[in-house]
Amino acid sequence: MRRMKNAPAAATAGPVSIWMIIFVMAPMIYVFVISFMTRDPYGGIEAKFTFENYTEMLQPLYLKVILKSFKLAFYTTVICLLVGYPMAYWIASKKPSTAAKMLMLVMIPYWTSSLVRLYSANLLAMPNGFLNTALLKLHIISEPLNLLYSDTMVLMGLLITCLPFSVLPLYSSIEKLDKSLIEASKDLGARPVQTFFKVIVPQTMPGIVGCIILVFIPALGMYYVPDVMGGGKVMLIGTLVKNQFLVTKNWPFGASMAILLILITLAILWIYTRFNKLEDLEVV
Amino acid sequence: MEAVNQTTGTRLSKRLRRQRAGRIWGNIFAIAVFTFIYIPIAMMVLFSFNDQRTNYYWNGFTFEWYKYLFTESDLWGYLVVSLIVAVASVILSLAVGVLGAMGLMRFEFKLKKLISNSLYIPIVIPEVVLGISLLMLFEVAHFPLGYWSMILAHTTFCIPFVVIIMRGRMAGMDMSVEEASMDLGANRITTFFKITLPMLVPGILSSAFMSFTLSIDDVIITNFVTGPYATTLPIKILSMVKVGLKPEVNAMTTVMVVVLILGILANSVVQAMLKKRASANKKTYF
Missing domain, CATH: 1.10.3720.10 (MetI-like)
Incomplete structure (x- = not known):
């Protein structure tokens, strides 16, 4: 009898629970365990406990990669916020039918192969590409700029891939803004800057953190962006993790770096949940 | 009385002017952002017509790749x-x-x-x-x-x-x-x-x-x-x-973008028709 009472709950929530346990939680735990194991000479895993995979990350070579990843992901996030916020605000200020069209315009590139878009952006920066040709013709530069395969191009690539993601969460939280609070703030004599930082920013926090999560964290892991825009010269954490699994077959070391990425993600989420509910996060 | 009106008048017009300026700058900013997002796509479409075996630089216009694609x-x-x-x-x-x-x-x-x-x-x-x-x-x-x-x-x-x-x-x-x-x-x-x-x-x-x-x-x-x-x-x-x-790849993705945009347009036309029909139905009932 008790079983019959639980049947609807089991039939509806059962599949999703089992799926999340098998395909998300169990593998994550496995990655965590593997990160403390030793690699055997044949690229397999030996069940010998070690901290070496974590201490290896402190080698200057890897430390440099980690720091550069942070730097580029940080720049990407700041620029996405500085560009995405006013953009989202601008869209939200339009009437609903126009706003829907503008959002569509933001999203169309995101539905287009990101690899082809990145490669096409590279073509623009080629030594004999349109950008250099134009700058030479205008006598702004005397010889072609060597832009290709630089950190700047990787940053450009990250911006091209991430910008649409940043507008969406910001838009949905700006759209929910309680306009009467802004009016109240103005009526009570606050300057526009004060109103913005004291009223608008706190209210749109779920969107801002959503933007950080959709930009900063993927930027650390998007290995194809440095592959295409950096031509293999620029390495980020994501590239390092991918190589440990698909090229050099050092799974335990790759796993330890994956754990580092998970810890960074958890740290950002933890800070966010101090102020807001997880359910309010704007990520869809 | 008139003086007061005049000052509020100029203040109002100042506010309006500032608002209008804000709107113009907003539009310029939005156009700049859209340009940045769409330049790679424009390049992608352009280089699908490029007369070269592998895309490196612009070498002249051709339809060959679409023919090859199909x-x-x-x-x-x-x-x-x-x-x-x-x-x-x-x-x-x-x-x-x-x-x-x-x-x-x-x-x-x-x-x-x-x-x-x-x-x-x-x-x-x-x-x-x-x-x-x-x-x-x-x-x-x-x-x-x-x-x-x-x-x-x-x-x-x-x-x-x-x-x-x-x-x-x-x-x-x-x-x-x-x-x-x-x-x-x-x-x-x-x-x-x-x-x-x-x-x-x-x-x-x-x-x-x-x-x-x-x-x-x-x-x-x-x-x-x-x-x-x-x-x-x-x-x-x-x-x-x-x-x-x-x-060839550019041609393929260009075709996919065109299909996507046509799909979006078709969807909005259908939505508009449904809305029209719904409001027409309402009229007959009330």
Whole structure:
């Protein structure tokens, strides 16, 4: 009898629970365990406990990669916020039918192969590409700029891939803004800057953190962006993790770096949940 | 009295002028952002007409690559793999996700909080981490890499989006009609198919669209779980990028963008027609 009472709950929530346990939680735990194991000479895993995979990350070579990843992901996030916020605000200020069209315009590139878009952006920066040709013709530069395969191009690539993601969460939280609070703030004599930082920013926090999560964290892991825009010269954490699994077959070391990425993600989420509910996060 | 009016007048016009200036700067800013987002796409379309074996610089205009795309190109096979994987993942993630959203909203059970929070894992952790963990899972389980490994992986990252979208829609819905249906003698299963499901159609459509777009363009996760006999279009393009893309690829993606835009336009026309018909119907009733 008790079983019959639980049947609807089991039939509806059962599949999703089992799926999340098998395909998300169990593998994550496995990655965590593997990160403390030793690699055997044949690229397999030996069940010998070690901290070496974590201490290896402190080698200057890897430390440099980690720091550069942070730097580029940080720049990407700041620029996405500085560009995405006013953009989202601008869209939200339009009437609903126009706003829907503008959002569509933001999203169309995101539905287009990101690899082809990145490669096409590279073509623009080629030594004999349109950008250099134009700058030479205008006598702004005397010889072609060597832009290709630089950190700047990787940053450009990250911006091209991430910008649409940043507008969406910001838009949905700006759209929910309680306009009467802004009016109240103005009526009570606050300057526009004060109103913005004291009223608008706190209210749109779920969107801002959503933007950080959709930009900063993927930027650390998007290995194809440095592959295409950096031509293999620029390495980020994501590239390092991918190589440990698909090229050099050092799974335990790759796993330890994956754990580092998970810890960074958890740290950002933890800070966010101090102020807001997880359910309010704007990520869809 | 008049003086007062005049000062408020100039203040008002100053405010209006400032507002208008703000609007103009806003538009200029938005155009700049759109330009930045669309330059790569413009380049992509332009270089699909490039007369060169591999795209490096502009070498002259040709239609050759479109001809090649529709006659000899082997890219279509990869697109078919992508479509099979995407459609299967959409169906699976909808089945699991829609039911799951209902279960998580209405019932209390052990582990509910854990499952509910775990849904955020695939959304927030870097994709590369989910990719390697799924690769490890398939290796440990001796599961062969191919269609099914890709479908299972894609379903895994689509389910959370389906659940979250559906949960949002269900929260704003009046579910008392369900109770009415059951009061009138329908059982739970009949009620689900006759009452609940039709109400959920808009949410299901937007979840399906979201899942499809996530699946069809995924590179990072698919790269880990793809097999030797089945590769999706993005992974094929990834392997080509290293040696330089042929204009053929640009032609292919251009065709896909055009189809997408036509689809969006067709959708908005249909929506407008439905709205018109709905308002016309209202007129006849009232």
